Amino acid sequence: MKFGIFFELSVPRPWTPGAERAVYENAMEQARLADELGFDWVWAVEHHFLEEYSHCPAPEVFLAAVAAQTTRIRVGHGVVVCVPQMNHPVRAAERAAVLDIVSGGRLEFGTGRSSTWTELGGFQADPDETKKTWDEYVRVIPKMWTEERFSWEGRAFSMPERAVLPKPIQQPHPPMWVAVTSPGTELDAADRGLGCLGVASAGYEEQERRTQEYHRRIQQCDPVGDVVTDMVTTLNFLYCHEDAAIAGERGRSFQAAFGLANAHLLFTREAYATTAYELLGNLVPSPRRAEAGSPGAERNLPEGTAIGDPDWCIEQIKGWESIGVDGINFLTNGLEALPQDQVLESMRLFAREVMPRFRPR
Amino acid sequence: MYTGTKPVAELAARAPRMPTLDVDALALPSVEILTVTYEVRADVNEAMLPAGLHPTIPPIVTFVVWRAETFSMAQVRIGCRSGMRPRAFLVSAVVDGDAGPPLAERWGFATRPGTVTLERSYDRLRATVDDTLDVEVVDPVPLRPNDIQWIANMNLADTPRGLRLVQVDADYEVYRAERGRPRLAAFDAAAWSEPLLEPVYPVVATFAVADITLPRLRYVCRPEELAFFATEPATGA
Numbered sequence: 001m002k003f004g005i006f007f008e009l010s011v012p013r014p015w016t017p018g019a020e021r022a023v024y025e026n027a028m029e030q031a032r033l034a035d036e037l038g039f040d041w042v043w044a045v046e047h048h049f050l051e052e053y054s055h056c057p058a059p060e061v062f063l064a065a066v067a068a069q070t071t072r073i074r075v076g077h078g079v080v081v082c083v084p085q086m087n088h089p090v091r092a093a094e095r096a097a098v099l100d101i102v103s104g105g106r107l108e109f110g111t112g113r114s115s116t117w118t119e120l121g122g123f124q125a126d127p128d129e130t131k132k133t134w135d136e137y138v139r140v141i142p143k144m145w146t147e148e149r150f151s152w153e154g155r156a157f158s159m160p161e162r163a164v165l166p167k168p169i170q171q172p173h174p175p176m177w178v179a180v181t182s183p184g185t186e187l188d189a190a191d192r193g194l195g196c197l198g199v200a201s202a203g204y205e206e207q208e209r210r211t212q213e214y215h216r217r218i219q220q221c222d223p224v225g226d227v228v229t230d231m232v233t234t235l236n237f238l239y240c241h242e243d244a245a246i247a248g249e250r251g252r253s254f255q256a257a258f259g260l261a262n263a264h265l266l267f268t269r270e271a272y273a274t275t276a277y278e279l280l281g282n283l284v285p286s287p288r289r290a291e292a293g294s295p296g297a298e299r300n301l302p303e304g305t306a307i308g309d310p311d312w313c314i315e316q317i318k319g320w321e322s323i324g325v326d327g328i329n330f331l332t333n334g335l336e337a338l339p340q341d342q343v344l345e346s347m348r349l350f351a352r353e354v355m356p357r358f359r360p361r
Numbered sequence: 362m363y364t365g366t367k368p369v370a371e372l373a374a375r376a377p378r379m380p381t382l383d384v385d386a387l388a389l390p391s392v393e394i395l396t397v398t399y400e401v402r403a404d405v406n407e408a409m410l411p412a413g414l415h416p417t418i419p420p421i422v423t424f425v426v427w428r429a430e431t432f433s434m435a436q437v438r439i440g441c442r443s444g445m446r447p448r449a450f451l452v453s454a455v456v457d458g459d460a461g462p463p464l465a466e467r468w469g470f471a472t473r474p475g476t477v478t479l480e481r482s483y484d485r486l487r488a489t490v491d492d493t494l495d496v497e498v499v500d501p502v503p504l505r506p507n508d509i510q511w512i513a514n515m516n517l518a519d520t521p522r523g524l525r526l527v528q529v530d531a532d533y534e535v536y537r538a539e540r541g542r543p544r545l546a547a548f549d550a551a552a553w554s555e556p557l558l559e560p561v562y563p564v565v566a567t568f569a570v571a572d573i574t575l576p577r578l579r580y581v582c583r584p585e586e587l588a589f590f591a592t593e594p595a596t597g598a
Contacts, residue, residue: 013363051418118418121400121564263445264363266417270440270447271398272565273509273540 001317001358002327004041005034005347006078006235009056010261012335020055026340028066030332033344035070037351038359041108042066043078043197043329048086049122052335053261060095067103075103078197078329079110079179082137083130084156085123086114089137093144093164100168107168110197111138112179117271127274132156138176138192142225145173172226182278186214186232193223198234198329203303207234208323215324231326236306236316238330239338240350244309247346250338251307252300258334306330310353317358363418365410365441369524369584372411372517375453375554377465377472379518379527382578382595384467389573391536393428393479395488396511396567397496397543399560401439409557410450411584413526413591414515415442422560423449424496424545425511426479426488427573432458433477434470435490436514437553443515443526444588450526451516453554455490468575469518469527471554485541486568495547498566501539509538509567517584522593525581534572541566 007027011020031042044059044066056062063075077099080092100107113130114120120127133156144150144164151161168174177195180186189196196214198207211232218230237258239251269277304320306313306328320328333343399422406420421440427433434456438449455475456464464470478489486498513530520527543566550558578595582588 049418117564121419121562259445260415263442263447264415264418266419266421266440267447269510270512271421273504273538273567275505275508 001321001325002040002233003355003358004043004076004233004327004329005030005039006043006329006331007056007062008045008047008054008258008331008334009062010053010258010335011055012052012257023055023336024062026333026336026343027062028069029340030343030347031066031073032069033347035073037347038355039073039351040327041074041076041329042070043076043108043110045078046081048119050116050118050265053265060099064099064102067099067106074106074108075099076108076177077110078199079112079177081114081119082111082134083113083120083123083125084133085125086119089140089157090144090159090164092137093141094166096141096174097145097166097168100170100174101166105169107170107174108177109141109174110177110179111194115181115267115277117266117268120268121271127268127272128276129156131276134178135188138178138194139224142173142176146226175227175229176225177229183210184278186210187217190214190217191221193218193221193225193228193230195229196232198232201235201302204319204323207320207325211324232324233327233329234320234325236304236328236330238313238332238346238350239307240310240313240346240354242309242349244312247308247312248301250342251305254334254337255301255305255307257337258331261335310349313350313354314357317354321358363407363416364587365412365414365416366407367409367411369411372584373519373524375471376517376519376524377469379466379469379520382520382522382527382581384578386577387467387575389427389429389575391430392571392573394567394569394571394573395426395479395486395496395498396509397424397498397545398422398564398566399543399545400562400564402557402559402561405557405559406439409439409452409555410441411517411526413443413582413584413586413588414448414450417441421564422558424488424494424548426477426496428477428479429573432456432460433479434460434464434472435477435488435494436470437494437555437558438514439558440512441515443528443582444592446588447512448515448528449512451514452558455493468529468578469516469520471516492547493549493552495545496566497544497546498539498541498568499544501541501568504538504540504567506535506538506569508540509535509569515582520581522581524584525593526584527578527595528580528582530576530579532574532576533569535569537570539568541568
């Protein structure tokens with residue numbers, strides 16, 4: 001089981017001078033600590049216009065800074081939005097290659113297509129097209145990285161022959177992932193040999209079904225690149241404290257703040273009738289709550305949430321491990337609801353008491 | 362965190378009287394539904410919602426026109442959140458026919474009488490409401506029936522428990538769905554009771570035919586408090 005931290009870089013109002021900088025500095029401090037503690041990944045999103053929820057439109061810049069301040073942890077684009085109005089595929093390939101170089105070959109390349117009208121509408125992108133352009137991007141970007149010169153005539157873009165430079169350090173190229181929100185995207189991932197980067201919550205039962213199908217299907221994949229990333233990760237909240245009551249109180253506070261900020265966004269399906277988006281983004285019903293009478297029910301948390309004392313966190317993660325999940329990425333704070341020292345304490349305790357239970361001895 | 366800032370006292374004037382929250386469902390077969398969505402000016406968005414609702418980012422307005430067997434109704438609704446749930450706050454409605462009073466008394470639709478038209482030509486569908494609204498779905502193309510999402514209404518009404526946001530989550534059995542470009546030829550915001558409402562950017566327009574069931578009421582909310590604390594079962598509490 002691998003572990004990562006996942007940054008949306010949410011900034012609560014009021015947006016006083018220095019507020020955004022403080023959020024970025026806190027995140028970088030968490031990334032440095034995660035590097036020291038043995039976390040495997042630090043991921044950063046690409047989002048645009050998402051007031052409060054995410055002020056992270058240029059993850060490659062943030063991740064370059066993280067890479068410069070760390071030595072071991074892998075840096076993940078979580079994700080590059082594969083929509084021409086937001087990112088030309090050549091620019092996406094170039095920026096990723098530079099990040100792979102400056103990080104010393106530590107890049108994980110996540111891909112996606114955006115789920116909000118807030119973003120797609122802002123860039124005047126056609127929601128009907130995003131799945132198609134994503135599919136084109138994930139097929140051409142590995143070619144840009146591995147072929148000396150590249151030319152293309154496609155749906156999203158065309159270009160005459162050029163050398164797309166630089167090339168990434170990792171050979172043949174960095175691992176590739178796709179963000180999975182809508183049911184069925186895990187199948188798109190499997191068919192293309194891409195890692196399944198879970199970015200929306202699902203309960204154990206639903207995640208088990210998706211994970212099993214993914215692992216079965218990827219065995220027959222037609223990879224879009226020269227590397228198959230056969231991994232499923234999920235997104236979770238992390239607050240670990242020796243006192244379960246304190247953990248619950250603090251963890252629920254940032255989970256609720258984060259959820260409410262997320263709920264303000266205008267998801268594509270709500271605004272724009274389309275076949276291309278099946279769900280109301282993250283406004284779908286929350287994963288199943290723990291059964292009445294169980295410890296989870298008392299905590300009022302979705303099942304599998306890593307908010308609790310170390311034993312509780314171990315139990316939840318074992319649950320994910322038992323259904324075939326390969327890694328968990330954690331949101332460690334939301335809208336700065338927790339002071340930084342509490343976030344760092346939680347990460348340290350998690351690394352000391354929980355992570356060793358999932359590492360080879 | 363954004364929440365509405367409109368004083369409920371100002372909204373109360375347009376809240377219809379509901380003598381009871383215990384109402385039977387009503388089936389409306391084969392209703393033609395035209396919906397046009399625009400983004401609206403963001404800087405006044407909070408000022409159009411009560412404190413119990415959150416604006417969306419960006420804010421939107423939906424113009425919804427139903428042509429049922431015995432009446433037509435046009436609604437102007439502002440997209441919002443009640444807690445974390447997607448909802449649409451009813452600004453006001455116009456009803457053509459005798460259905461206005463029962464729609465107001467049973468589901469809290471703030472209606473006034475008027476003339477609502479819905480015309481179909483080969484390349485567009487057009488809805489008008491007197492001289493206060495003129496919207497079109499231009500160049501419609503077919504969608505799958507479940508591709509259109511209608512969000513439940515929050516209708517402010519004067520109920521036996523006092524002013525409440527009444528959640529009306531109508532059920533839709535869709536037979537036909539189309540999508541086109543939106544066109545807003547005329548909109549008199551003041552005539553619809555919200556002079557601040559200014560559509561500024563077109564999003565989408567749809568047309569559908571569906572059986573609609575106006576439901577038994579499940580939940581109401583106190584309009585000045587957040588839904589997490591202010592949601593009540595409509596009946597039996």
